[in-house]
Amino acid sequence: MTIKTVLEAVHDAMQEEMxxxxxxxxxxxxIGARGGxxxxxxxxxxxxxxxxxxxxxxxESSIAGIALGAAMHGMRPIAEIxxxxxxxxxxxxxxxxxxxxxxxxxxxxxAPMVLRAPHGGGVRGALYHSQSVEAFFAHTPGLKVITxxxxxxxxxxxxxxxxxxxxxxxxxxxxxYRLVRGEVPDEEYTLPIGKADLKREGSDVTIITxxxxxxxxxxxxxxxxxxxxDVEVLDLRTVRPLDTDAILxxxxxxxxxxxxxxxxxxxxxxxxxxxxxxxxxxxxxxxxVARLAGPEVPAMPFSPPLEDMxxxxxxxxxxxxxxxxxx
Amino acid sequence: xxVDLVDETGDHDNGAFERAVRTAAEDxxxxxxxxxPTSNSQKSDLKQLANKENSxxxxxxxxxxxxxxxxxxxxxxxxxxxQGKAAIMASSQGxxxxxxxSVEALKKGYDQFYIYYxxxxxxxxxxxxxAEIIKGFVAKEGEPLSGARQFPTHGAHPEYGIINLSNVVxxxxxxxxxxxxxAKMKGEDRVVIVYFGDGASSAGDxxxxxxxxxxxxxxxIFFCENNKYAISVPLKNQMAVDSVASRAESxxxxxxxxxxxxxxxVYEATSEAxxxxxxxxxxxxxxxxxxxxxxxxxxxDDSIYRSADEIKEAKKRDPLKMLKDLxxxxxxxxxxxxxxxNKEALQAVNEATDEAENAPYPKTDNFFRHVVxxxxx
Numbered sequence: 001m002t003i004k005t006v007l008e009a010v011h012d013a014m015q016e017e018m019x020x021x022x023x024x025x026x027x028x029x030x031i032g033a034r035g036g037x038x039x040x041x042x043x044x045x046x047x048x049x050x051x052x053x054x055x056x057x058x059x060e061s062s063i064a065g066i067a068l069g070a071a072m073h074g075m076r077p078i079a080e081i082x083x084x085x086x087x088x089x090x091x092x093x094x095x096x097x098x099x100x101x102x103x104x105x106x107x108x109x110x111a112p113m114v115l116r117a118p119h120g121g122g123v124r125g126a127l128y129h130s131q132s133v134e135a136f137f138a139h140t141p142g143l144k145v146i147t148x149x150x151x152x153x154x155x156x157x158x159x160x161x162x163x164x165x166x167x168x169x170x171x172x173x174x175x176x177y178r179l180v181r182g183e184v185p186d187e188e189y190t191l192p193i194g195k196a197d198l199k200r201e202g203s204d205v206t207i208i209t210x211x212x213x214x215x216x217x218x219x220x221x222x223x224x225x226x227x228x229x230d231v232e233v234l235d236l237r238t239v240r241p242l243d244t245d246a247i248l249x250x251x252x253x254x255x256x257x258x259x260x261x262x263x264x265x266x267x268x269x270x271x272x273x274x275x276x277x278x279x280x281x282x283x284x285x286x287x288x289v290a291r292l293a294g295p296e297v298p299a300m301p302f303s304p305p306l307e308d309m310x311x312x313x314x315x316x317x318x319x320x321x322x323x324x325x326x327x
Numbered sequence: 328x329x330v331d332l333v334d335e336t337g338d339h340d341n342g343a344f345e346r347a348v349r350t351a352a353e354d355x356x357x358x359x360x361x362x363x364p365t366s367n368s369q370k371s372d373l374k375q376l377a378n379k380e381n382s383x384x385x386x387x388x389x390x391x392x393x394x395x396x397x398x399x400x401x402x403x404x405x406x407x408x409x410q411g412k413a414a415i416m417a418s419s420q421g422x423x424x425x426x427x428x429s430v431e432a433l434k435k436g437y438d439q440f441y442i443y444y445x446x447x448x449x450x451x452x453x454x455x456x457x458a459e460i461i462k463g464f465v466a467k468e469g470e471p472l473s474g475a476r477q478f479p480t481h482g483a484h485p486e487y488g489i490i491n492l493s494n495v496v497x498x499x500x501x502x503x504x505x506x507x508x509x510a511k512m513k514g515e516d517r518v519v520i521v522y523f524g525d526g527a528s529s530a531g532d533x534x535x536x537x538x539x540x541x542x543x544x545x546x547x548i549f550f551c552e553n554n555k556y557a558i559s560v561p562l563k564n565q566m567a568v569d570s571v572a573s574r575a576e577s578x579x580x581x582x583x584x585x586x587x588x589x590x591x592x593v594y595e596a597t598s599e600a601x602x603x604x605x606x607x608x609x610x611x612x613x614x615x616x617x618x619x620x621x622x623x624x625x626x627x628d629d630s631i632y633r634s635a636d637e638i639k640e641a642k643k644r645d646p647l648k649m650l651k652d653l654x655x656x657x658x659x660x661x662x663x664x665x666x667x668x669n670k671e672a673l674q675a676v677n678e679a680t681d682e683a684e685n686a687p688y689p690k691t692d693n694f695f696r697h698v699v700x701x702x703x704x
Binding site: 025051052054056059061062065066067068069070071072073074075077089092093096097100101102103104105106107108109110141142144164166 | 439473510543
């Protein structure tokens with residue numbers, strides 16, 4: 001085991017897969033000589049050459065469309081979108097095209113591609129460098145959407161995403177990149193897509209979350225422990241497909257569920273998780289399914305007090321836990 | 328059932344083919360008159376092209392045969408639509424020479440063809456049968472591109488190198504460039520040809536894709552079938568310049584404007600672009616000036632925005648007639664052969680119609696199959 005950051009885990013996963021499989025290549029903005037704006041591809045140009053590390057023009061739609069074309073012809077492209085907020089020009093090629101390749105050709109073609117993007121806020125990124133984008137993609141059958149929270153998960157899941165035979169949207173919370181460290185095995189491993197992970201066991205209240213928020217949830221769970229509130233924390237890790245079994249299992253165990261995500265609440269991932277619980281485990285509930293999520297403003301504002309008001313933190317989560325525990 | 332080739336509604340003139348045959352017979356051009364082509368395209372040496380001993384040359388008579396088949400099939404599908412039997416149809420009448428001439432210049436079963444919804448002749452050229460195509464229009468089992476999940480002619484046929492994923496114009500252009508990138512990375516000498524209309528040339532994806540292909544000298548041919556209308560919008564409202572091909576220079580690749588009704592000119596232009604692509608010199612943009620004889624689709628009414636005189640004028644450049652005149656004048660086609668060609672095409676389309684109409688609808692058992700892979704591939 002070695003202690004790594006999320007960023008290092010992402011870097012290592014891509015590097016290992018590119019060493020393992022010649023059909024894997026990466027394309028995106030500033031990923032070559034610059035090594036990526038976050039340095040996720042640092043050293044790649046030197047190791048793999050410009051044929052497999054392609055600095056593209058600033059044109060996201062074609063980054064996705066060209067990657068898709070290559071994927072349909074035997075390659076395994078990783079298309080990097082520099083910031084999640086720049087991902088919208090890819091929607092046509094990803095939601096309209098990549099997601100339908102397999103279904104629309106009755107299985108004759110498939111698109112083994114990964115669209116990676118750093119997303120999320122709390123980094124003073126303002127309206128155009130902070131947005132959470134998972135819900136837009138998670139709505140679409142034909143796509144898989146991964147939102148890792150730890151270095152271990154990021155590496156294992158990114159390797160699986162690259163090896164997957166369908167289009168995968170891999171969303172790395174940019175606040176976790178250098179903030180979150182953790183043990184990563186030195187030996188080869190992958191993690192299954194679509195499996196949640198129980199990050200903390202408890203008996204009174206379940207928190208279901210993913211991405212950066214996992215870490216705030218774990219802090220809050222620690223904080224309420226002294227008041228004898230025993231919190232279980234389920235990390236979804238993948239938001240499409242959702243791990244329905246794990247969601248229902250923890251619901252049946254504690255009877256009280258709080259869903260936490262940074263993305264705004266309306267029609268977000270929490271809405272779907274809540275509906276799954278209501279439909280399948282209603283009789284196990286000891287209280288209403290609660291959601292703590294981003295506010296209904298179009299995107300995250302810049303000035304520190306404004307951004308702080310947007311972001312969910314452990315104090316806000318702690319408050320929500322106490323309310324639900326008392327119900 | 329067998330349907331008659333007469334358009335019952337009289338909405339549109341579908342008799343171009345029969346008229347062309349009649350005209351040729353009346354003209355008496357069934358004997359060799361001159362060795363020179365009468366085509367108004369760039370000069371090409373017909374005798375050399377018609378020389379079957381040189382296997383690199385296209386067989387013009389066979390191309391004519393295939394063109395007649397495509398026109399007959401197109402007319403039939405349009406009529407099936409008018410009878411309420413076939414789904415929406417984007418007719419390729421007027422585009423046939425551009426499509427057949429370009430496919431002829433490429434390697435079938437090896438090169439990749441990213442097509443769009445008005446490419447009926449490309450499908451036939453690459454190996455789809457008339458019955459398989461009509462099955463798409465009547466949404467029956469056995470439709471080979473998407474299992475009748477998609478609109479007719481959409482889906483993919485990897486063995487034939489056919490990819491036609493989307494109804495959204497221009498999305499195929501970056502995808503085709505990605506296919507060309509894949510060929511280059513794998514060290515294959517495969518060429519990708521991407522077909523699109525003048526309408527798609529306005530989309531951002533077209534610009535982004537051409538720019539990327541030129542930067543990386545990718546083996547791709549951008550083949551614009553310019554029929555001068557984006558649904559109802561004429562060229563003057565689509566672009567301030569005279570041609571799509573003129574944009575090529577600004578990307579750093581050659582742009583060639585050809586008479587898309589002249590099958591030889593198209594063949595030659597595409598052959599040159601393919602040589603260029605295959606030898607590592609990068610992309611080319613071919614603008615084939617074609618005609619659209621029918622409305623945008625069977626759901627459109629072009630009489631609202633296009634005059635009958637304009638269409639009448641366009642039909643003077645009917646690609647079938649142009650090739651037929653050429654063959655007649657060089658003694659490669661006579662009345663008897665022509666009748667046989669027409670008869671064979673009609674018979675093939677009649678049989679295909681029967682087969683497609685009698686085919687069952689797809690079963691619903693597989694409705695959820697192929698959303699994502701189940702690991703069985």
